[in-house]
Amino acid sequence: xxxxxxxxxxxxxxxxxxxxxxxxxxxxxxxxxxxxxxxxxxxxxxxxxxxxxxxxxxxxxxxxxxxxxxxxxxxxxxxxxxxxxxxxxxxxxxxxxxxxxxxxxxxxxxxxxxxxxxxxxxxxxxxxxxxxxxxxxxxxxxxxxxxxxxxxxxxxxxxxxxxxxxxxxxxxxxxxxxxxxxxxxxxxxxxxxxxxxxxxxxxxxxxxxxxxxxxxxxxxxxxxxxxxxxxxxxxxxxxxxxxxxxxxxxxxxxxxxxxxxxxxxxxxxxxxxxxxxxxxxxxxxxxxxxxxxxxxxxxxxxxxxxxxxxxxxxxxxxxxxxxxxxxxxxxxxxxxxxxxxxxxxxxxxxxxxxxxxxxxxxxxxxxxxxxxxxxxxxxxxxxxxxxxxxxxxxxxxxxxxxxxxxxxxxxxxxxxxxxxxxxxxxxxxxxxxxxxxxxxxxxxxxxxxxxxxxxxxxxxxxxxxxxxxxxxxxxxxxxxxxxxxxxxxxxxxxxxxxxxxxxxxxxxxxxxxxxxxxxxxxxxxxxxxxxxxxxxxxxxxxxxxxxxxxx
Amino acid sequence: xxxxxxxxxxxxxxxxxxxxxxxxxxxxxxxxxxxxxxxxxxxxxxxxxxxxxxxxxxxxxxxxxxxxxxxxxxxxxxxxxxxxxxxxxxxxxxxxxxxxxxxxxxxxxxxxxxxxxxxxxxxxxxxxxxxxxxxxxxxxxxxxxxxxxxxxxxxxxxxxxxxxxxxxxxxxxxxxxxxxxxxxxxxxxxxxxxxxxxxxxxxxxxxxxxxxxxxxxxxxxxxxxxxxxxxxxxxxxxxxxxxxxxxxxxxxxxxxxxxxxxxxxxxxxxxxxxxxxxxxxxxxxxxxxxxxxxxxxxxxxxxxxxxxxxxxxxxxxxxxxxxxxxxxxxxxxxxxxxxxxxxxxxxxxxxxxxxxxxxxxxxxxxxxxxxxxxxxxxxxxxxxxxxxxxxxxxxxxxxxxxxxxxxxxxxxxxxxxxxxxxxxxxxxxxxxxxxxxxx
Numbered sequence: 001x002x003x004x005x006x007x008x009x010x011x012x013x014x015x016x017x018x019x020x021x022x023x024x025x026x027x028x029x030x031x032x033x034x035x036x037x038x039x040x041x042x043x044x045x046x047x048x049x050x051x052x053x054x055x056x057x058x059x060x061x062x063x064x065x066x067x068x069x070x071x072x073x074x075x076x077x078x079x080x081x082x083x084x085x086x087x088x089x090x091x092x093x094x095x096x097x098x099x100x101x102x103x104x105x106x107x108x109x110x111x112x113x114x115x116x117x118x119x120x121x122x123x124x125x126x127x128x129x130x131x132x133x134x135x136x137x138x139x140x141x142x143x144x145x146x147x148x149x150x151x152x153x154x155x156x157x158x159x160x161x162x163x164x165x166x167x168x169x170x171x172x173x174x175x176x177x178x179x180x181x182x183x184x185x186x187x188x189x190x191x192x193x194x195x196x197x198x199x200x201x202x203x204x205x206x207x208x209x210x211x212x213x214x215x216x217x218x219x220x221x222x223x224x225x226x227x228x229x230x231x232x233x234x235x236x237x238x239x240x241x242x243x244x245x246x247x248x249x250x251x252x253x254x255x256x257x258x259x260x261x262x263x264x265x266x267x268x269x270x271x272x273x274x275x276x277x278x279x280x281x282x283x284x285x286x287x288x289x290x291x292x293x294x295x296x297x298x299x300x301x302x303x304x305x306x307x308x309x310x311x312x313x314x315x316x317x318x319x320x321x322x323x324x325x326x327x328x329x330x331x332x333x334x335x336x337x338x339x340x341x342x343x344x345x346x347x348x349x350x351x352x353x354x355x356x357x358x359x360x361x362x363x364x365x366x367x368x369x370x371x372x373x374x375x376x377x378x379x380x381x382x383x384x385x386x387x388x389x390x391x392x393x394x395x396x397x398x399x400x401x402x403x404x405x406x407x408x409x410x411x412x413x414x415x416x417x418x419x420x421x422x423x424x425x426x427x428x429x430x431x432x433x434x435x436x437x438x439x440x441x442x443x444x445x446x447x448x449x450x451x452x453x454x455x456x457x458x459x460x461x462x463x464x465x466x467x468x469x470x471x472x473x474x475x476x477x478x479x480x481x482x483x484x485x486x487x488x489x490x491x492x493x494x495x496x497x498x499x500x501x502x503x504x505x506x507x508x509x510x511x512x513x514x515x516x517x518x519x520x521x522x523x524x525x526x527x528x529x530x531x532x533x534x535x536x537x538x539x540x541x542x543x544x545x546x547x548x549x550x551x
Numbered sequence: 552x553x554x555x556x557x558x559x560x561x562x563x564x565x566x567x568x569x570x571x572x573x574x575x576x577x578x579x580x581x582x583x584x585x586x587x588x589x590x591x592x593x594x595x596x597x598x599x600x601x602x603x604x605x606x607x608x609x610x611x612x613x614x615x616x617x618x619x620x621x622x623x624x625x626x627x628x629x630x631x632x633x634x635x636x637x638x639x640x641x642x643x644x645x646x647x648x649x650x651x652x653x654x655x656x657x658x659x660x661x662x663x664x665x666x667x668x669x670x671x672x673x674x675x676x677x678x679x680x681x682x683x684x685x686x687x688x689x690x691x692x693x694x695x696x697x698x699x700x701x702x703x704x705x706x707x708x709x710x711x712x713x714x715x716x717x718x719x720x721x722x723x724x725x726x727x728x729x730x731x732x733x734x735x736x737x738x739x740x741x742x743x744x745x746x747x748x749x750x751x752x753x754x755x756x757x758x759x760x761x762x763x764x765x766x767x768x769x770x771x772x773x774x775x776x777x778x779x780x781x782x783x784x785x786x787x788x789x790x791x792x793x794x795x796x797x798x799x800x801x802x803x804x805x806x807x808x809x810x811x812x813x814x815x816x817x818x819x820x821x822x823x824x825x826x827x828x829x830x831x832x833x834x835x836x837x838x839x840x841x842x843x844x845x846x847x848x849x850x851x852x853x854x855x856x857x858x859x860x861x862x863x864x865x866x867x868x869x870x871x872x873x874x875x876x877x878x879x880x881x882x883x884x885x886x887x888x889x890x891x892x893x894x895x896x897x898x899x900x901x902x903x904x905x906x907x908x909x910x911x912x913x914x915x916x917x918x919x920x921x922x923x924x925x926x927x928x929x930x931x932x933x934x935x936x937x938x939x940x941x942x943x944x945x946x947x948x949x950x951x952x953x954x955x956x957x958x959x960x961x962x963x964x965x966x967x968x969x970x971x972x973x974x975x976x977x978x979x980x981x982x983x984x985x986x987x988x989x990x
Contacts, residue, residue, distance in 0.1 A: 014954050021947040025571035027939060102939075450661055454570045454668070462563040469556040 011134060012123075012143055016116045019147050020109060023157045027105040030449045035160040036094050037061040038073070038104060043090040045070050046077035050281055054291045058090050064294045067278045068194040076107055108156050108164060115168030119146045121175040122420060125385070138423040141470045145419040146171075150440045150463035151412045154456060159446050161409070166196050167416055174392070174417065178385035182214045186267055190274035197295055201399035201413060205391040208375045210267060213382055217258045301405060302358050306516050308408040309442045309523035310401045312363075315355065317521050323353035363404040370398035370531075377538060386421065390428075390538055393418045397435075397531050408446070408520075411439040411527070422471060427537040429471045430479050431530050434488065437464055438526030441491050444498070445516050453499055487526065494522055557695045562676060565702035569671065572944065573664040573712040576936040583653055587935075589663065589715040590653060591619040592631065593645070599628050600635035601648040604799040608810045613648065622813045625796050626749040630720065634666050667711050667719065674723030676702065678730055686733040686873065687911045696955040700918075701907045703951060705944035706925040710897055713937040718897070721751040722904050728761065729880075729908065733873050737765060741785050745792040752814045756887040756901045760879035763864045767871030819893050821848045826896040827927040828889045829855075852892045859886035874912075880905035896931055899924045914956040922949060 040059040048056055053063055053070055063070055077088055084099035086092055123139035134140055156164050173188035189206050192199050282291050307313040352358070374394040378387055396413040400406055415436050422432035440460055447456050472479055480488065498515035502508060579587020598607060598614055598621065607628055610616040621628055638645045645651055645659055683698040684691075711719050724747035731740020744761050748754045765785055772778035800806040821840055822831050830852070833839055843851065863882040867875050884902040888894055903924045910917045925945055932941045 010954065014950075017950055018947070021943055021950075022567065022571070024943040025568065025940060026574075028574045029571070450658070451574065455567060458563050458567045458570065462560055462567070465556055465559055465563070469553060 015143055015147050023109045026157045029158045030452050031160045039087050041073045042077040042080055043088045045074040046088045047090050051285050054287060054294050059093055062294060066194045066197050108162060111165040114165040118168040118172040119143055122171050125175055125178040136473055141474060142419060142423045145467060148463060150459050151443050154447060155409050174389060177388060186210060187270050190271045194274060194278040202392045202395045204371060204375055205395045208378050209388045212379050215260055215264045217260050304405060304407055306445050307520040308406040309520050309527050310406055313520045313524045319352045319355045326354060360404045363402055366402035367399050370402055371395045389417055389421055394534055401531055408442050415439050426475045429475055431533045433467060433479055434484055434526055435530035437488050438523045442519060442523035445519055554691055561695055561699045568703060569708055569712050572708050572940045575713055575940055577715040578935045586653055594619045595621055595631040596635035596638055597646045597648060597651055599632035600646050608813050623751055624749045624814060670717060671719045675719040678723050678726035681730045697910050700910055700952050703948050704907055704921055705948050706900055706903055708944060709932055709937055709941055713940060714935050718900050721747045721754055725754055725757055738784060738788055741789055742792055745789050749796040753898055753901055756884040757880055759860055759864050759883050760867060760876055763867040764871045764876045767868040822894060825930055826894050828894050849892055852890055855890040856886055877905055877908050896928050899927055918952040
């Protein structure tokens with residue numbers, strides 16, 4: 001057979017360089033309004049004093065990321081000055097000279113170095129089997145799944161955002177926790193929170209894990225509480241007969257006396273210092289309310305203009321169907337229905353007609369309820385780094401499912417960490433295949449131009465083929481059941497309808513949102529199913545090696 | 552990993568690279584009044600669709616030959632006609648007679664780029680994989696790696712998807728010819744090559760090796776028995792194909808002459824612009840263009856071309872093996888490129904294809920030549936605003952070849968030493984690959 005590839009790190013460099021070359025080729029592709037957003041932020045941070053950063057409103061794209069990101073843009077703006085000084089003028093709205101495009105695109109590609117480094121660190125944390133052929137090695141598969149992640153490439157390098165290096169910081173932080181360098185991990189996460197506050201979605205996981213595994217230095221060998229807990233939630237595991245469940249619960253619960261105030265204080269001070277550095281100048285200027293109002297604009301509606309494939313999308317469609325049925329059956333008066341302009345699809349404030357309307361508080365409660373079991377699990381049965389990672393994925397996905405004004409891009413926060421779990425557990429690989437395929441497909445409406453259609457299809461096929469074949473080889477045997485396979489194959493006709501057939505119909509102009517609606521609803525089913533699967537695997541997978549230990 | 556999944560991933564990578572390069576500008580973009588090759592192709596669709604066949608190559612009031620007159624053989628015209636039918640369905644304004652001159656829009660660009668992509672998917676890419684899997688040696692992973700390297704050759708991608716041309720059709724058909732000959736299907740192979748010749752007359756650069764190989768094979772099989780039968784079969788099928796392609800023009804001898812006159816514009820001189828061959832380079836020191844008369848130039852280039860093509864052709868006649876055939880292809884096309892009349896810099900793609908086929912046996916030389924060939928087209932690429940894709944694809948190709956091909960060989964040191972040894976022994980002549988390997 002084939003001779004194995006020579007140097008060990010050669011393949012990693014090849015993968016990283018290969019994807020970087022593809023990213024360079026995409027420099028002249030379509031970019032969305034996010035490009036102008038970041039150009040505006042370069043201009044604002046460069047030309048305005050710090051006191052004006054969160055007040056500046058010449059452009060509609062006001063600064064709505066935390067202060068560290070603003071400082072990051074400030075640093076970039078100094079390099080930008082060498083490319084084209086005109087982009088740093090605040091008044092130059094929608095300025096997109098070739099030099100500006102080149103600079104911004106290159107900045108994303110270059111900052112991805114953080115992501116590449118983080119992936120290298122993650123690969124080191126994997127359990128390797130020596131002597132496996134390169135293409136079957138978990139580290140190779142993980143590196144490719146992360147480096148060549150379809151969603152990340154099209155969101156960062158076509159649509160235009162800086163998620164690469166942010167996910168790099170996140171993955172690095174998780175890797176540090178795996179390596180028991182908890183303080184570094186905590187520091188990295190605090191920095192991350194101050195770079196993009198969307199990572200608040202997974203802050204509960206961090207909080208609970210760090211408290212449980214770092215602040216409490218030992219675990220007890222008691223049994224009562226865990227058995228009680230299991231009986232309370234009615235867990236009947238077929239794989240673990242009652243006797244086994246009893247023995248496997250002989251560990252994991254908290255040894256309250258081992259609480260270390262010193263560690264708690266150190267952790268707290270790291271977090272607080274980071275926040276102080278970040279918000280300090282704004283606290284001094286008394287601008288905190290303004291900053292917070294920019295960061296959390298709750299005036300926006302339940303759903304984004306394009307409905308993210310979450311529970312609320314399903315809720316909306318059920319409401320719409322019920323209201324249409326109600327009008328048809330004469331039970332509802334069409335004039336009394338709120339004027340939710342479904343025809344536009346650009347609705348921000350969505351009033352539900354039949355089902356009760358949803359407020360931000362309701363979404364918060366739903367989100368917390370959805371992630372609480374996972375947090376309990378980390379508290380009572382911590383399984384080291386892997387349990388923590390699973391909790392992160394569940395928190396990210398739970399917040400995606402039930403959050404307020406969720407962007408479809410947030411699905412990446414669940415897909416990327418799940419890749420790590422996928423190369424180690426068969427069940428997670430199965431969930432990953434479903435979640436990544438539907439999640440990535442749900443990103444298709446982001447690139448709506450005809451020119452980018454072949455690119456998104458080709459890259460999606462590339463990633464999907466790779467993920468299926470590599471994970472199938474790794475875990476030997478069928479990974480998706482017939483029903484799941486049929487559902488995933490249904491994406492193909494859906495793509496054909498939305499991208500090719502529908503634009504040729506007369507409804508394309510009167511009801512332009514239908515393809516978005518169809519994509520959103522179809523993918524919401526897959527995402528919800530993955531969420532349920534994740535919970536099932538959380539509660540049924542027995543802790544294998546790390547019996548309730550934190551390392 | 553299964554073969555099919557590796558192959559499909561390579562195809563997807565190749566297609567992604569191609570389409571990403573197509574985002575950039577094309578030749579003559581927004582440059583009235585003449586524009587460039589892109590406008591030429593669009594114009595040919597207009598001519599082929601609106602005018603009757605016998606007027607395609609004639610200078611008439613409706614068909615002004617000085618504005619991008621057809622100067623490729625009839626198969627190109629038929630291909631343009633096919634594209635024009637599709638264009639008419641989508642937007643008739645694209646091929647409207649006279650009024651569509653200089654038509655430029657993003658949707659039209661998308662259409663034109665798609666036609667190139669479809670030609671690639673149907674012709675060039677399958678030929679590359681068939682060649683790598685059935686006509687090259689090594690493990691399946693090595694074959695896939697070689698195919699990927701060939702697919703990502705920057706020169707072809709930049710010219711077809713940047714500058715805008717349909718080289719993938721003619722080169723694809725020629726490659727099908729090579730695959731046919733290598734698999735023992737001489738008839739189909741020669742048919743494919745004849746079609747390639749009828750698509751672009753530059754395929755004449757490859758014609759001598761095809762002829763010598765087939766003739767040599769016939770001679771080997773005995774000119775009194777099976778050999779003669781084979782020879783007759785091939786000649787008849789080639790002639791029939793030619794007749795079929797030129798059918799509309801065969802009604803008058805005047806037509807045929809006119810087409811030939813368009814295909815071989817001897818009036819245009821020894822060379823145009825800057826091209827990396829002997830004449831252009833020599834002209835820097837000795838002003839050949841002005842020193843010799845046009846007829847003398849013609850004779851000189853003809854003589855030198857044949858002089859340098861003769862050795863490999865004779866060798867191939869006596870020893871018709873695939874290895875000799877591939878080397879002869881390289882030798883012949885390079886000799887034509889260096890010494891022929893009216894060579895364009897894009898013609899470097901003709902030697903580049905056979906060199907791609909040598910990637911397995913001579914990786915270092917092949918990679919080096921392919922990079923240099925792309926570099927030789929840089930002035931053209933700069934004129935089209937393709938600096939960024941050029942830089943990225945060339946670097947990617949260099950890195951990919953060095954990594955993949957050296958990783959799959961025993962050791963890269965052996966690789967370097969072997970090739971360098973041949974280099975010094977063969978008294979380095981970049982044109983004579985056959986000499987190189989002979990030593």
